[in-house]
Amino acid sequence: MKKQHSHGPFLKLKTKEALAGLGFALPSLAGFGLFFVVPFFLSLYYCFTEGIGDMRFVGLKNFQSLFQSSSFRLALKNTLRFTVLSLPLIFIVSLSFALILNTKMKGLPFFRSLFILPLVIPVASVILVWQIVFHDKGFLNTVLSFWGIPAIDWLNSENALAILIMLYIWKNCGYNMILLLAGLNNIPKEYYESARIDGAGSLLCFWKITLPYLAPSGFFVLVISIINAFKVFRESYQLAGNYPHQSIYMLQNFMNNNFHNLSLQRLSTAALLMLIIIGLLVSFLFRIEARMRRNLS
Amino acid sequence: MSIIIKRSLSQGIRKLFVYTVLVLAAILLLFPIITMLCNAMMESREVIEAYAFLGSGVKIEGNIGLKLIPDKVTLIQYYNVLFRKPTFLMMFWNSVIITVPIVVGQIVVSVLGAYAFAKLKFPLREPLFFTYIIVMLMPFQVTLVPNFIMLRQLKLLGSYAAVILPGIFSTFGVFLLRQFMVQIPDEYCEAAKMDGAGYFFTFFKIILPQCKGAVASLAILVFIDNWNIVEQPLIFLDNASKYPLSVFLSQINLSELGVAFACGVLFMLPALLVFLYGENYLVEGIQHSGLK
Amino acid sequence: MTGSKKSIIKHTAIVFLLTTLLLTFFSRTINQYLLPEVEVRLASRGTLQNETKASGEVKILHTKKIYSPGSLDIKEVHVKKGDTVSSGAILLTVDTSQAKLEIKSMELELLRLRNDLKDYEESLKPFDAVPYENEIALAQKTVEREKQNLDIIRAIYSKDVQDHIDAASERVKQAKKDLIDKEKLLEEKKKEAENEKEVYERTVKEMKLAIAIKDMEIGQVLENHSNLSYDDQLILLNRLELEYQQLKNQLEIYKLNYTPIDITFYEEAITIAKETLAQEEENLKQVIESYEQSSENRLRLFNAQCSLENAEVALMEKQEQLIKKQEESLSEQERLARNISEKKAEIQFKSQQLDNLKKSIPKDGKITAPCEGVIRSVGVESGQISNNQQVLFEILESDSTFSVQWLMNPAQSEHVKAGDKVSLKIKGESDIYIDGLVDEKTFSSAHGMYLFTSDISAQAEYPLEEGQEVEVTIQEASKSYDLIVPTRCISMQNGMNYIFVLRERQGALGHEYYVEQVNVTIIESDVLNTAINGYINPEDKVVVDSSKALFHNAQVKLR
The missing domain is CATH 2.40.420.20 (conserved putative lor/sdh protein from methanococcus maripaludis s2 fold)
Known part of the structure; x- marks a missing residue:
């Protein structure tokens, strides 16, 4: 088929298709180019300059100063720590609930709806509730004090990270769960049946069938989780403000604060670094996924 | 016999366990919503009393830091929000003004773009799509700088367009719809082409009808995402009277605690309605986003 | 997801949006309305303006009033109103002859009073309680003795009776114990007799059995003789016969020898013991009765008690007498003391009166001007008799001034201080308005209020009178x-x-x-x-x- 297209009278057809394709994609491409690609290169330029009025080329100085800044290093460290801690956790939680909801029991669709609910609830609406719960003198501490546990200032201590991870899971668990449910549904039932005939237990089935075949969905869940992990800043910002406890001072906080200072160079540099880090992370995940896929086949 | 009983028994226990876990999770998930609803039905005085520690840091004795059952059920807070706070209403419409164009615009742009990426071959298609994905994965703060630079160049800063335009061209829509359209068998398009139908005809008559669900789910996802928008308005808009409700809510004063709950509920309402209406589309959309 | 649910949601959404739209549209109106x-x-x-009002009166400072030191028979007034006098000038002369006579008679009265007092003081003697106390001590001694006597009698009496009763009851006890012992013995003996009887009967039975057996043996021998020779049989039979006889004899002897134990003896002993007990009890009763009825003992005891009571009554009487006497003497003393103090007071009063009288008469019968000045007023005329403390003359000293004085309570006067401006309205036939300053602020403890003085001598040209009513308005400007x-x-x-x-x-x-x-x-x-x-x-x-x-x-x- 393809070869036929590339010959003679079909060449015209192919050009036509390419033109049509570009035409259809034009609005999207134009906007994308205008608001993301072009400015990105502009901001790339900022990364290597200095000054506001007349900008001088300074090479890697911005990077150097960025890495020397302790707040950036703290933010970077915290972001990595948050990602490393929260990703496996949310994966395990979502997978558990997906497995539970994948069984055929009564009332499960209702619970599925409940799990998606946090996804649609506006952060701004419920942030007050979280403030009430995690306040130094709030609900959680009061409840804990019934068991004689001394009050913890949740948002102004190392525990803030745990709170943030909890909020992150609370909000995004449903999304991941649905993705995993779709993945689970896509595994042919025959695999399980034949495995069971061969005498495999349910644990073995899980290890040998569910997990490997879930890998593509799982991979995507991880990617989505990373995106959402960066979005959790919204909660963090509304809960703890511009300068939260140092255990949850993330790259996003760093960038937000620098934006208020309007230090575009620094910002661009940080953005570029973030882009590189995420790019590396994603490509790393891609590679793992490819390897798993190869193993599977 | 005994094995069957044993199995059914163990199944019963397992069921009980599963339901317990689910109910506990449900309570945890619903907790903020219930708290919001309950507190919105109290008088200001009651709410301020119950959460005095938020402002003063001093807790009233015998107060557990959470109050769910109102002393007297009242709708006074809603009355205050809707009648006494024109700011709230104005900002509500600001939210609508920002969100609706983004949703509509992104759907239009994304549907067209997704069709191109899914069904039409054009040069640099794959690298471009890969770039889309990478940009999609970027946190907002990374794209913030380019956006800001460009908006400044276009002198759009301070207007609604500054928030709406980058929102419309978010790459997520293209990605989601393309994932969906890729699954529509090529044969449909081929057949239409054989019948001499143009690309537009194919798009409108064959692809679009099949994508209704996906478009709906995209609409829901984009709506929810942008209904919550906080940072962009704060950065791109200069006038507080243009801020959407989400910003207003996140900055609401602690002295207006009573009103804050009612505002929260009213703000949550559209998102909740949209969710209830299109839950199935939403689930479908999420599931499709996961398929490669 | 059913269609109806969707339509409900749709309707809710529409209603919500319409409501908000409507409210937004009219929000300005609603808002303005509400x-x-x-x-x-x-x-x-x-600044804050505070006006405080008070009423006061005009005072003239540095005037000297000369009061009548007593009732004076004025011979002659030497000055008239408006006269300028120098210090020491004679103002009036007094007729002192009448007064001197009065002094004499008063001195006489004083002397008489003093004598009276002396009499009273002499008659005031303290009460002598010693003879009464001696009598009481005597009576107390008697009571003491009678008490001892009664104790002794009582001791003897009670000891005697008790001894007898004790002895009798001891004997009763002994008899009871004896009886119980005897009964026990009888019981023992009865048991013993029964035992013996049992042994005897058993032995007799046994023996009778042995006899019967022997009898049967003999019978057997007689029946089964075949296998024995006759002789042998005979021998055997004889032996058996002998043994049988022996046994029978033994039984007889045993029976003869047996005598059952006789318990009648013991029973008799019990009867005797019972009788003894009854006797002893009777005896005890008699002893008790006899002592209760013993009139001699009782009489002695009664007499002792009576004499003790008599002694006690006598003591009490004596004590009462003492108290009465004491009271009497006390009231007498009191009366005397009252009289004495009365007299003393009278003497003091009279002597003071005398002093006053002496003082009221000016030296040399003349009253002089204490200072230089102008006579402002003259209160008496020649030939009059002045009252005590009557103002005789008022002298306006040469350096006198006018002032206004008023009182204000502490709350009002808190902010008023010396130097504040005041406007004064002096009431008279035609009101006079004067602006002045607060010159002095002093606390008058007599009124519990602050006394303010404003000097108005600068306005001396006005015809001011002492005691004219003044309306004071204080202008109090805050900072x-x-x-x-x-x-x-x-x-x-x-x-x-x-x-x-x-x-x-x-x-x-x-x-x-x-x-x-x-x-x-x-x-x-x-x-x-x-x-x-x-x-x-x-x-x-x-x-x-x-x-x-x-x-x-x-x-x-x-x-």
Whole structure:
């Protein structure tokens, strides 16, 4: 088929298709180019300059100063720590609930709806509730004090990270769960049946069938989780403000604060670094996924 | 016999366990919503009393830091929000003004773009799509700088367009719809082409009808995402009277605690309605986003 | 997801949007309608004006009044009103002959009183309780003795009786014990006799059995003789016969030898013991009775008791007598003492009167001017008899001044200080208005108020009289304050004073007014205005009146 297209009278057809394709994609491409690609290169330029009025080329100085800044290093460290801690956790939680909801029991669709609910609830609406719960003198501490546990200032201590991870899971668990449910549904039932005939237990089935075949969905869940992990800043910002406890001072906080200072160079540099880090992370995940896929086949 | 009983028994226990876990999770998930609803039905005085520690840091004795059952059920807070706070209403419409164009615009742009990426071959298609994905994965703060630079160049800063335009061209829509359209068998398009139908005809008559669900789910996802928008308005808009409700809510004063709950509920309402209406589309959309 | 659910959601959404749209559309109207209307005033810089009113009177300082030292028979007045006198000038002369006579008679009376007092003091003797006390001691001794006597009698009597009764009851006890012993013995013996009888009967039975057996053996031998020779049989038979006889004899002997134990002896012994017990009990009863009836003992005891009682009565009588006597003497003494003090007081009074009388008569019968000045008034004429303390002359000293004095309570006078301006309205036929200054502020403990004095000698040209009524108005200007607001705009909550300040802002509906609650502290206030401290600028508009209750940040509209 393809070869036929590339010959003679079909060449015209192919050009036509390419033109049509570009035409259809034009609005999207134009906007994308205008608001993301072009400015990105502009901001790339900022990364290597200095000054506001007349900008001088300074090479890697911005990077150097960025890495020397302790707040950036703290933010970077915290972001990595948050990602490393929260990703496996949310994966395990979502997978558990997906497995539970994948069984055929009564009332499960209702619970599925409940799990998606946090996804649609506006952060701004419920942030007050979280403030009430995690306040130094709030609900959680009061409840804990019934068991004689001394009050913890949740948002102004190392525990803030745990709170943030909890909020992150609370909000995004449903999304991941649905993705995993779709993945689970896509595994042919025959695999399980034949495995069971061969005498495999349910644990073995899980290890040998569910997990490997879930890998593509799982991979995507991880990617989505990373995106959402960066979005959790919204909660963090509304809960703890511009300068939260140092255990949850993330790259996003760093960038937000620098934006208020309007230090575009620094910002661009940080953005570029973030882009590189995420790019590396994603490509790393891609590679793992490819390897798993190869193993599977 | 005994094995069957044993199995059914163990199944019963397992069921009980599963339901317990689910109910506990449900309570945890619903907790903020219930708290919001309950507190919105109290008088200001009651709410301020119950959460005095938020402002003063001093807790009233015998107060557990959470109050769910109102002393007297009242709708006074809603009355205050809707009648006494024109700011709230104005900002509500600001939210609508920002969100609706983004949703509509992104759907239009994304549907067209997704069709191109899914069904039409054009040069640099794959690298471009890969770039889309990478940009999609970027946190907002990374794209913030380019956006800001460009908006400044276009002198759009301070207007609604500054928030709406980058929102419309978010790459997520293209990605989601393309994932969906890729699954529509090529044969449909081929057949239409054989019948001499143009690309537009194919798009409108064959692809679009099949994508209704996906478009709906995209609409829901984009709506929810942008209904919550906080940072962009704060950065791109200069006038507080243009801020959407989400910003207003996140900055609401602690002295207006009573009103804050009612505002929260009213703000949550559209998102909740949209969710209830299109839950199935939403689930479908999420599931499709996961398929490669 | 059913269709009906979807339609419900759809309808809810539409209703919600329409409501918000409608409310938004009319929000300006609704808002304007619902907003509280306020009236504002500028907070200003300035002073508070306080006027205090008081009433006082005109005083003339440095006048000297000369009072009559007593009742004087005035011979001649040497000066008249308006005369200028020098210090020491003779003002009037007094006729002293009458007064001297009076002094003489008074001295005589005093002497008589003194003598009276002496008499009383002599008759005042302390009461002598010794003879009574001696008598009481004697009576007490008698009582003591009688008591001892009674104790002794009682001791003897009770000991005697007790001994007898004790002995008798001891014997009763002994008899009882004896009886019980005897009964026990009888019981034992009875048992023994029974045992023996049993043994005897058993033995007899056994023996009888042995005899029967022997009898049977003999019978057997007689029947079964075949296998034995006759001789043998005979021998055997004889032996058996012998044994049989022996056994029988033994039984007989045993029977003869057996005599059952005789218990009658013991039974008799018990009867005797019982009798003894009864006797002893009777005896005890008799002993007790005999002592109870013993008239001699009782008489002795009774007599002793009677004499003790008599002694006690005698003692009591003596004591009562003593107390009565004491009381009598005490009242007598009291009366005397009263008389004495009366006399003393009288003497003191009389002597003082005498002194006064002596003093009231001016030296040489003349009254002189104490200082230089002008005679302002003359109270007596020649030939008159002046009353005691009557003003005879009033001399206006050469350096005299006019002043106004008034009293004010401490609360009022808190802010009034020396140097404050006062306007004085002196009431008379035609009112005189004078502006002056507060010259002196002193606390008058007699009135519990502050006494203010304003010197008006500068205005001496006015015809002022002592004691003229004056209306005093004190102009009390506070120091200048930065913030003065109308008093009625200040509210109070939780002990904090606050005011609402009008502010402007750019709201959702454009330019709008709102009020800010500002806590203030009150420095001072007059009738209308109050000086405050707080974070307010002097140009801020302060809410004076509102159509609705206000709260912090409430949006308002201007009236």
